[in-house]
Amino acid sequence: MAKAIIPPISKLCNGVIRILGMNPGVMTLQGTNTYLLGDGKRRILIDTGEDGKPEYIANLKTVLEEEDVSIEHIIITHWHGDHIGGVKDILQHVGSDVPVWKFPRTDAEEQCGIPLKFLKDGDEFKVDDTVLRVCHTPGHTTDHVILFSPVNGHMFSGDNVLGEGTAVFEDLYEYMKSLNSMLKLNPIKIFPGHGPVVEDPVEKLSYYINHRNAREAQILSVLHDNPEKKLTAMDIVKIIYVDVNENLHNAAAFNVNHHLEKLLKEGKVVSQDGSWVYRKQECNL
Numbered sequence: 163m164a165k166a167i168i169p170p171i172s173k174l175c176n177g178v179i180r181i182l183g184m185n186p187g188v189m190t191l192q193g194t195n196t197y198l199l200g201d202g203k204r205r206i207l208i209d210t211g212e213d214g215k216p217e218y219i220a221n222l223k224t225v226l227e228e229e230d231v232s233i234e235h236i237i238i239t240h241w242h243g244d245h246i247g248g249v250k251d252i253l254q255h256v257g258s259d260v261p262v263w264k265f266p267r268t269d270a271e272e273q274c275g276i277p278l279k280f281l282k283d284g285d286e287f288k289v290d291d292t293v294l295r296v297c298h299t300p301g302h303t304t305d306h307v308i309l310f311s312p313v314n315g316h317m318f319s320g321d322n323v324l325g326e327g328t329a330v331f332e333d334l335y336e337y338m339k340s341l342n343s344m345l346k347l348n349p350i351k352i353f354p355g356h357g358p359v360v361e362d363p364v365e366k367l368s369y370y371i372n373h374r375n376a377r378e379a380q381i382l383s384v385l386h387d388n389p390e391k392k393l394t395a396m397d398i399v400k401i402i403y404v405d406v407n408e409n410l411h412n413a414a415a416f417n418v419n420h421h422l423e424k425l426l427k428e429g430k431v432v433s434q435d436g437s438w439v440y441r442k443q444e445c446n447l
Contacts, residue, residue: 165326166358168192170221174359177201177292178316179225183211184218185244191326191356194244197318198225202290204234208309208318209355210248219251232256234289237281237296238264239320239355240306246274265298265305281307294318299344301337302329308344315350323366325357328373335424341371374421377402381421385431385440392437395419 172180183194196218197208211218226232233256238246241264249262253276264272265281272278283298294309302321309318321329322340331337345367352360360366380402385393395415403414422438425431432441 168195168358170217171225174353178353179229180353181218181222181225183209183244183248184215184221185212189330190244191324193356195353195355195357196222197353198222198229198231198233199294200231200234200289200292203231204289205229205231206287206289206292206294207233207236207252209239209245209320210236210252212244213247213251215248215251218248219255222252223255226256233260235287236260236262237287237294237307237309238262239308239318240265240303241267241272241274242303242321245320245355249274249276265296265307267303267305269304283307297343297347299340301331301333301335301340303332306340310347310349315348317344317347317349317352317363319344319352319360320355323352323354323360323363323370325354325360327357328370331420333423334374334420335427338371338374338424341367341374345371377417378421378425381418382425382430382440385438389440392434392439394437395422398422398438 168182170182170184174180177200179198181196181198183196185193194209194211196211199206236249253260261279262276263279263281281296283296285296287294293313294311297308297310299306299308299322306320306322308320308322322344323329349363352363352366354360381398384398384401395418396411398418399411399414403411406414422431426433430441432439
């Protein structure tokens with residue numbers, strides 16, 4: 163099935179206009195989705211695309227002029243350059259007094275070059291009839307947030323859930339907790355940071371969770387079945403990914419390492435000099 167082409171500007175439903183970042187790539191798919199939210203004269207912009215994308219700025223200006231609206235708040239889902247990079251260009255055109263909101267990083271200093279207002283988990287934004295709740299959902303990055311509307315069940319998932327394929331992450335332990343917390347919100351629709359709108363969000367979130375759980379079970383099974391061996395991530399890859407081209411094994415090992423780090427935090431495996439062994443669980447009688 164051919165992938166649906168995402169146009170530069172799309173009015174997705176009442177109060178949601180998607181403006182494509184015009185930055186297609188391997189990691190960004192057709193480009194970064196930014197969203198202008200609201201029905202009144204004041205709107206909220208989620209994410210800003212990359213810097214140096216004049217076509218994106220022109221499209222955003224077109225929407226603001228045609229709708230005859232202004233931006234009240236800019237909310238950034240996380241620090242990656244394809245989500246925050248365009249903020250300076252935007253502020254030059256909409257006014258430097260528009261507040262830019264973002265959850266603080268815990269792994270590095272902020273380096274976007276503009277003053278930021280910092281989000282807290284549970285913050286709510288209300289502009290006319292639009293209500294958004296901030297949910298800190300780390301894993302993809304330490305500062306990642308999703309925005310959820312308790313009014314209509316719309317979820318803006320940043321890079322935690324994509325419209326196509328599966329997402330990458332820095333910390334699988336935190337990412338899995340975030341996916342489960344997103345599932346508990348029971349969203350009606352997901353507007354992702356990349357790719358088309360997710361019309362079956364509960365099914366999609368469940369797939370993400372089950373996919374990672376299945377891979378984890380495979381890794382644990384390999385370690386359990388080889389108790390006398392100290393296996394590296396690449397050793398595990400060669401056992402599990404037998405049908406995958408060897409050119410992709412390094413990428414697979416990167417993923418397996420994330421799983422192993424999660425299992426280490428949970429006390430299910432032990433790390434020994436770069437290798438891994440299954441940890442026998444004590445039985446409390």
